[in-house]
Amino acid sequence: MGTARLTPDRRHRLTALAERDRCIVxxxxxxxxxxxxxxxxxxxxALLIEGTHG
Structure with a gap:
């Protein structure tokens, strides 16, 4: 599937999740x-960076 298929909103939400201080687990x-x-x-x-370059 790849990150290229993510909507801008989903990409933004995943980026926020990757960068925030709150626990994921x-x-x-x-x-x-x-x-x-x-x-x-x-x-x-890594997935988000890969998705911007691939």
Missing amino acids: SAGSEDTIIRNDEHHRTRLR
């Missing part, structure tokens, strides 16, 4: 939540 130990949040944010950023 809400279950697990504190360390697990932090680690998973960082993983998801890193992946979202």
Whole structure:
């Protein structure tokens, strides 16, 4: 599917999610939540950047 098919609104929402301080993951130990949040944010950023160049 790729990010090229995202609407501008969806792209904006995913960018905000990738950059905000609020937790994305809400279950697990504190360390697990932090680690998973960082993983998801890193992946979202990579997908969004890839989508602008691909």
